[in-house]
Amino acid sequence: MKAFFEKIKENEFYKLWFKDALPYVTGAVLLSVFQIVTFATTGNPWGVSGVFAEWGAWIFELFGGSVDKWYYFSSPGAQATLNAGILNHAPTWRNLGIIAGALFAAMMASGFKIKKIKSYKQVVAAVLGGLLMGYGARIAFGCNIGALYSGIASLSLSGWVFAAFMFVGAIIGSKLLVKYFM
Amino acid sequence: MSKEVVLDCLGEACPIPLVKSEKAIEKMAVGDVLVVQVDHSCAMKNVPEWARKQGYEVEVEEVDDGEWEIIIEKTK
Amino acid sequence: MTEGVERKSSRASAGGAKRKKKNQLPIAVVIFVVIAGIGVWLGFRGENLLLYWLLGLAFGFVLQRSRFCFTASMRDPYLTKSTSITRAVLIAFALTSIGFTAIKYGYFANGLAIPGQSFVATISIATAVGAIMFGIGMVIAGGCASGTLMRVGEGFWMQVISLFFFIVGSLWGAHDFGWWKRTFMLKGFEVFLPDYLGWLGGLGANLLIIAVIYVIAHKWEKKHSNELSH
Numbered sequence: 001m002k003a004f005f006e007k008i009k010e011n012e013f014y015k016l017w018f019k020d021a022l023p024y025v026t027g028a029v030l031l032s033v034f035q036i037v038t039f040a041t042t043g044n045p046w047g048v049s050g051v052f053a054e055w056g057a058w059i060f061e062l063f064g065g066s067v068d069k070w071y072y073f074s075s076p077g078a079q080a081t082l083n084a085g086i087l088n089h090a091p092t093w094r095n096l097g098i099i100a101g102a103l104f105a106a107m108m109a110s111g112f113k114i115k116k117i118k119s120y121k122q123v124v125a126a127v128l129g130g131l132l133m134g135y136g137a138r139i140a141f142g143c144n145i146g147a148l149y150s151g152i153a154s155l156s157l158s159g160w161v162f163a164a165f166m167f168v169g170a171i172i173g174s175k176l177l178v179k180y181f182m
Numbered sequence: 183m184s185k186e187v188v189l190d191c192l193g194e195a196c197p198i199p200l201v202k203s204e205k206a207i208e209k210m211a212v213g214d215v216l217v218v219q220v221d222h223s224c225a226m227k228n229v230p231e232w233a234r235k236q237g238y239e240v241e242v243e244e245v246d247d248g249e250w251e252i253i254i255e256k257t258k
Numbered sequence: 259m260t261e262g263v264e265r266k267s268s269r270a271s272a273g274g275a276k277r278k279k280k281n282q283l284p285i286a287v288v289i290f291v292v293i294a295g296i297g298v299w300l301g302f303r304g305e306n307l308l309l310y311w312l313l314g315l316a317f318g319f320v321l322q323r324s325r326f327c328f329t330a331s332m333r334d335p336y337l338t339k340s341t342s343i344t345r346a347v348l349i350a351f352a353l354t355s356i357g358f359t360a361i362k363y364g365y366f367a368n369g370l371a372i373p374g375q376s377f378v379a380t381i382s383i384a385t386a387v388g389a390i391m392f393g394i395g396m397v398i399a400g401g402c403a404s405g406t407l408m409r410v411g412e413g414f415w416m417q418v419i420s421l422f423f424f425i426v427g428s429l430w431g432a433h434d435f436g437w438w439k440r441t442f443m444l445k446g447f448e449v450f451l452p453d454y455l456g457w458l459g460g461l462g463a464n465l466l467i468i469a470v471i472y473v474i475a476h477k478w479e480k481k482h483s484n485e486l487s488h
Contacts, residue, residue: 005283018323021227024346027324032350034316036357041309043373045358046317048403049428056429067429071436090310093300095407097314098321100293102411105322106223106248107286110279113221113248114413118193126420129399130406132391133420134427139438140388141379143403144328144396147389149347153354154362155460156378157449158385160467163332165386169393170332174197177398178337182198195400195409195416196330197337204338223412224325232340235483247282248413 009110018108035153042090045150048098049143051091052134058086072138125181136169184213191220192249199225200232203254207238210256218252219245226250321408329396329405339482341475348475352468359452359461366457375450382446384438388431395427 008014022030038046057067061082067073073082086092106112117123137143140162142151148166151159189206191199199220207216220226226242229252233240239255293315300307320326331347334340362372379385396402399420401409406424409417451460 001284002281005281008283009281021223022320022324024324024326024343025349027320027326028346028350029353030320030324031317031326032353032357034313034320035350035354036361038313039358039361039374042306042313045374045377046313047377048407049424052403052425052428053432056425056432059425060429067432070433071439072432088304088307090304090306093307094310094314094317097311097316098318098404098407099411100289100296101315101318101320102322102408103318103413104286104289104293104315104411105319106412107282107289109223109323110282110286111223111244111248112282112285112413113246115193115221115415117415117419122193122195122416123419125398125400126416127423129395129397130420130423130425131427131430132395133399133402134395134424134429135431135434136388136391136393136395136427137403138388138428138431138435139384140392141385142377143392145402145404146377147379148328149351149354150374150377151379152351152464153358154374154377155355155359155451155464157451158379158381161381161385162379162389165389166393167332167336169390169395170329170397171336171393172390173394173397174333174337176394177197178201181398182201193416195414196327197333198400200338222414223322224327224330227325228330228334228338228340228343231342232338235340244279247280 018105019110035149045146045154046094047091047142047146047150048095049134049137049146051089051095053138054081054089055086055092056134057082121181125177184211184215186215186217188217189219191218191222191225193221194225195222196224196228200229203229203233203252207233207254207256212256212258214256216254216256218254219249220252221249223248226252229254317404318408318411321404322412327401327405329400329402332393333397335475335478339479341479344475345472348468348472352465355461355464355468359457362452363457378448378450380443380446380448382442384442384446 035046057073060067073079081089141147147162148159151162187206187210189202191202199218199222203216203218210216218229230240230242233254237258239257241253243251245251297308297311300311327343328347331344335344365372401417406417406421410421451463455463
């Protein structure tokens with residue numbers, strides 16, 4: 001059994017499909033294929049960060065909070081989604097799928113490793129970065145996927161506006177990173 | 183006499199391994215070797231890419247599952 | 259390079275003695291079985307859930323395999339002067355917009371409502387503020403939304419923290435959303451390019467912007483690599 005797995009590791013197609021990193025352009029083509037599949041089958045382009053607001057609402061409700069009065073969740077559609085629960089929430093499964101897909105890919109390449117937190121700086125960066133991304137994505141109608149990628153691909157000017165200002169943010173972020181988080 | 187500098191970037195996410203490598207190699211003399219230890223699969227791609235673009239000799243070695251050493255020789 | 263090789267081999271033998279690589283393929287097989295099991299379970303709960311699960315797996319697999327990173331596409335042109343990911347992202351934008359436009363046009367030509375128009379978002383000050391916040395956040399956290407999920411799958415504990423606070427921030431943003439809506443979004447506007455330029459014109463304009471940025475990105479990288487190499 002062990003010899004069998006060792007033999008697979010030497011196989012050229014294994015290396016091509018599972019081991020060696022694919023070129024970025026190949027990634028671009030494959031993502032485009034699955035974006036188009038997503039739009040054709042679900043009626044909406046791919047989005048990631050909207051789900052996080054719903055996860056937040058479910059966690060908040062778990063601790064006895066209520067978001068029913070919030071404008072963001074006030075529409076009948078949003079209420080129905082929240083009431084149906086997380087297990088019946090299809091976009092949740094897509095986000096979990098991203099984690100599982102990446103985990104599988106890393107294991108298949110024999111390249112998985114638990115990366116522990118190295119310093120308190122990393123914690124501060126993760127907390128601040130996470131909060132900024134979460135808040136920013138909500139008021140800008142999405143993240144790099146929903147607002148940027150799917151926005152631009154939907155021929156919406158909003159995608160380009162998001163791109164321009166996010167680039168400004170990335171420059172500020174880079175300066176902060178080099179100065180405080182390295 | 184050329185020397186070898188080891189840069190521990192284990193547990194660091196992008197772009198820190200690359201920025202640290204840039205800084206480290208700047209201080210080194212031609213002929214010196216920089217060994218960057220990474221466990222971030224993206225750094226395993228972008229650090230060698232950067233170094234090759236600079237015209238340095240690069241080798242990537244998988245030292246453990248999910249751990250790589252990027253060996254860069256400052257050739258100029 | 260001979261010298262480098264020598265060093266390498268001497269180091270490798272020293273390192274190889276104390277560390278023995280384990281083959282993770284058997285674990286990958288177990289994970290595959292679990293993934294398939296969840297898929298079957300979801301399939302019984304609803305076809306839609308299975309579809310989304312499969313799409314997520316595909317996205318996660320592709321992102322990890324190609325080290326695709328939207329954060330790097332925005333950060334590297336400034337920080338490291340590299341634009342290879344930026345150009346790949348632009349290629350994705352171009353290909354996907356062709357596909358999306360075809361789907362949208364198909365509905366339109368058949369007299370049906372155009373799908374996915376909620377992604378044609380309102381442009382207002384909130385877009386600018388949110389995008390800048392997002393840009394800062396993703397660079398210091400080392401990954402955007404999809405990148406964070408991908409890196410959680412790769413075993414990054416730091417990204418688990420940023421994912422948790424991404425959720426907290428999202429809830430915070432949702433809490434304040436009403437204020438942003440009243441103050442800025444209601445004064446905002448939406449632009450769906452085909453409304454102004456026609457279907458072909460809209461797609462053409464989109465591709466033209468992409469092409470122009472691609473050329474700029476290419477020249478930018480070339481300019482900086484020339485500076486460094488002499």
